[in-house]
Amino acid sequence: MDTKWATTELAWTSHPETGWEEVSGYDDAMNPIRTYQVCNVRELNQNNWLRSDFIPRKDVLRVYVEMKFTVRDCNSIPNIPGSCKETFNLFYYESDSDSATSTSPFWMENPYVKVDTIAPDESFSMLESGRVNTKIRSFGPLSKAGFYLAFQDLGACMSLISVRVFYKKCSTSIANFAVFPETATGAEATSLVIAPGTCVHNAVEVSVPLKLYCNGDGEWMVPVGACTCMAGFEPAVKESQCQACNPGTFKSKQGEGFCSPCPPNSRTSSGAASICSCRNGYYRADNDSPESGCTSPRNVISSVNETSLVLEWSEPRDQGGRDDLLYNVICKKCLPERGTCTRCDDNVDISPRHLGLTERHVTVRNLQAHTQYSFEIQAVNGVSNKSPYTPQFASVNITTNQAAPSSIPTVLLMGASANTMSLSWLPPEKPNGIILDYEIKYHEKDQGEAIAHTMTAQRSSARIEGLKPGTTYVVQVRARTVAGYGRYSSPSDFSTNHQADSDKTLQEQLPLIVGSLTAGLVFIIVVVVIAIVCLRKQRNGSESEYTEKLQQYITPGMKVYIDPFTYEDPNEAIREFAKEIDVSCVKIEEVIGAGEFGEVCRGRLKLPGRREIIVAIKTLKAGYTERQRRDFLSEASIMGQFDHPNIIRLEGVVTKSRPVMIVTEFMENGALDSFLRLNDGQFTVIQLVGMLRGIAAGMKYLSDMNYVHRDLAARNILVNSNLVCKVSDFGLSRFLEDDPNDPTYTSSLGGKIPIRWTAPEAIAYRKFTSASDVWSYGIVMWEVMSYGERPYWDMSNQDVINAVEQDYRLPPPMDCPTALHQLMLDCWVKERNLRPKFSQIVNTLDKLIRNAASLKVVTSTHSGASQPLLDRCMPDYTTFTTVGDWLDAIKMSRYCDNFLNAGFASFDLVAQMTSE
CATH class of the missing domain: 2.60.40.10 (Immunoglobulins)
Known part of the structure; x- marks a missing residue:
C-alpha cells in the first residue's frame, strides 16, 4: 500500500470525528496527494485515532511501514497548555477478515498492538516551511489473513503526508549454476529463510542439498551446495547458463571446464558432444578416455610350438600424440564347428602379462593341443577408457600342434x-x-x-x-x-x-564300534533333553523360553531370534535384550508424531562417557494396562536382539520412571513412503536400487535369525539423512485395534493383516514365513520405484485378494527398469518355495548396481499375456449406454477424457483394447 499515489479520498476511519481530518495537498513536485492532519493542541486530554483500510497479508510474515509526516514545534505556538505533544503512536490490529467497524475493535491498546512511539527528527515553526520527516518501522510475525494500521495522536499539531506498507524479499537469483526462487524474508528481522535451489538447464548437482539463506534485509547469503555443467556443455553468460559444445569440440566430464577440440584422429559432427568418435582405421580400447587420440597397431607375428606360442608386433602407425602407449593381448578360443570364439580360460598363461604391456611381445602357454585360437592386439594409452564403440584390433589366428596329455593329478x-x-x-x-x-x-x-x-x-x-x-x-x-x-x-x-x-580287520572296525557307541550316547542325551522340554511346554501351555535358548546351543555360532512372548515373565526378556537408561540422560525436545501406545518425540540422549546424540523416543501414554505395557516394551525386546546397519538400532528403554520410553536412533527423513512422495522423481535409478539393496540386506539378516517380520512395507522403513534405509516396526502390527478409518490392516481369522502387502498363503492360511516376507519385499520394490504410490491404487482389499488369486500382478511403475520388475514378479510367485531368498535378492541387486547399463532397459508395456480389457472389468459393460458411464461405475471416471481423446468412444473400440 502506498497512499502517495491515491487520487481519490482514502476514507480511513477516525475516532472521534473532531480528531484526524483528511485534506488534499501537493507534494514537492506539485503532484496532488491525500493527507491526514490533526491540531487540537489547545484542548487537553487528546486521544485521536486513525485506522487504515484492511490490508491483506498473503504469505508475508513481517511488514514494514514507511511514514512521511511533519510536526509543529510546540514552542512556536503561543498560549497553549503544557499538554502539547510532538510525537504520535503506531499500532496494528490482525484479523482474518475485513470486519472492523467504527466501534470495533475498541479504540485502545489491546486489542491494538503498539509498534512504536514515532518522534520527528525536525519540527517546524510558523516562520519556516514544514520539514518532512521519514520514519520506517516493522512488525511481525503475522499469522492472520490481514491487518489494519492505526495512528494515535495524544495532542500534537501534525500532518501525516503518506503511508507506504511493504515487505522485503530476496529476488530470484542464479548462483553456482543453480536457480533460487524469489523468497520473502522471515518473521523476525534476524530470521534466515532457507530457499531450495534447482540446477539450471544442462547442469547437474555436485553437492546437495542446494540452498541459499534469505536474511531479514532481503539479501542472499550462505550458499550451500552447487551445480556444474554436465558433460558436453560449458559455462556461459557469467556462469549462469550451460551451453552446448560446438561441433568439432567436446567435453567428456561434468565440471566447470570448457569444451576442447577433438583429439588427434577423432571427430564429432554434432553439438553437445561428450566424446569424439575415431576416424576410420583408428580405434579406442575399453579403458581409453575421450581426451586421448585414437591409435592402431599392426603386423602381428607368431610362432607356435605345440601348446605354447610367441607373439610379436610392431608399433602403431600413430600413437595418438602421447608417449604412454600400452598394449593388451586378448586371447579367444575358437570352435570351427560352431563358428564362434570365446574368451580363453583363466589357466591360459600369458607372460609377462596380458594387460598393460610396455614390451611388444608375449609368450602364451597352457593352450589346448590341436585347437584354433585368435589373438587380438590392442594399443591403448592413458586416456583410452570412454569409447562408445566396440574396439577393433589387429589380430592373428593360429592353430596349436598336437601335444601329449598333461600329468595325472591324483x-x-x-x-x-x-x-x-x-x-x-x-x-x-x-x-x-x-x-x-x-x-x-x-x-x-x-x-x-x-x-x-x-x-x-x-x-x-x-x-x-x-x-x-x-x-x-x-x-x-x-x-x-x-x-x-x-x-x-x-x-x-x-x-x-x-x-x-x-587282527587287522578288528583294528579297522574298532573306530566304527567306538563311533556307534558315541552316536548312541548322543541320541540318549537328545531324547532326555527333548523330554524335559516337552514336559516344560506342557506345564507352561506354550513354547518356553528355554526351547528358544536351546536353539543357540544346537546351532553353534548362529544367533537365533527369541520370541519375548515365550518368557514366563516378559520383564525378563526386557532385562535380557534391552539396556535400561536413566531418565536423566534423556531430554525430550518436540513431539513429531503419534504411535499406537503414545507419542513419538525427537530428543537427545547423553550417556556417561559418550557424546550426545539425537534420538527418537516412543512414550507409553498414561493410564496404560499391564498388557499394554508388555506389548509396548515387546518391540524393544525384539529390536534389542538385532545388530545390523539396515535395522533400526535400539539405544535402550526407560522402565523405572514415568513415562515408560523406548529410545532408538533418529532417522531424519522419516518413513520411506512419505519421503518418496515428498521427493517424487528426484532420485536416480541407482539411488533407488541402493535403497532397495539396504532393505534387502536388513531382511536377509532377519531371515538368517529366523525372524519373520509380517508387516514389511515402505511405511515401516525409515530413512536417515544419508538415504540409508532401515527396517523398523517389529511386532506392533499384531496388536493393532480395528480402525474403520485405516483400511491398511484388515481383520482376518487370528489377527489383522495388511492385505496389499501380504502373500496369498499368509492371507488364506496364516502361513507367515521368510517367503511371505519376500512377497512383501516385492511390494516394497514397487512402492519405491513408483515413489510411494499406493499398491493396487483404489481397489478394495477384497478386489486385491481376488485379483492376486487370478494371477494378476502389479505392472511396472513408470520408467521402471525391466530387470527390477522381473525381480518383483519373482517375489510374487504363487508357489512360495519358488520365490528367491533374501540372500539371492541382495546378490541380484549387487549385480545390477555393478552393471548400471542393465538398469537402462525400461519395460514399455504391462507384463502378462494380452487379454481384452473389458473381460477383466466388472460390472458388465453391456449394461451401460456410454463409455463414460462405464468408467464412472468402475471408478475410473478421471480417465474419461483420455479415452475420448484417443478415439475410444464406443464399446466396440474399447473391446479391442488389451492390458498393454
Missing part, C-alpha cells in the same frame, strides 16, 4: 590285501586328444626305480597283483594319446596288508 588307493592293491585316478586336466590307455609304474619303496614294474589299463582304475604282504610300494600313472605319453603323476606311497588279516 592317484587313490581304493583297497588293499596282503598281495593286491586296487587303484583309481583322475584323468589328466588337459588330455590334448583322446586317451588311448594308461601306464602304471610301481616298485618297492626300499629298492628304487631300477627294478620298477609297469602295466597298462584301458580305464582310470587298475588292480595290481602278485605283491608282497606288509610292503610299501611307490606308484605313478601316466596317460597316452596319439602324440605319445604324458608326464607321470607325482609318486604315491601305498602299503599291502600283513597276513594277520583278522
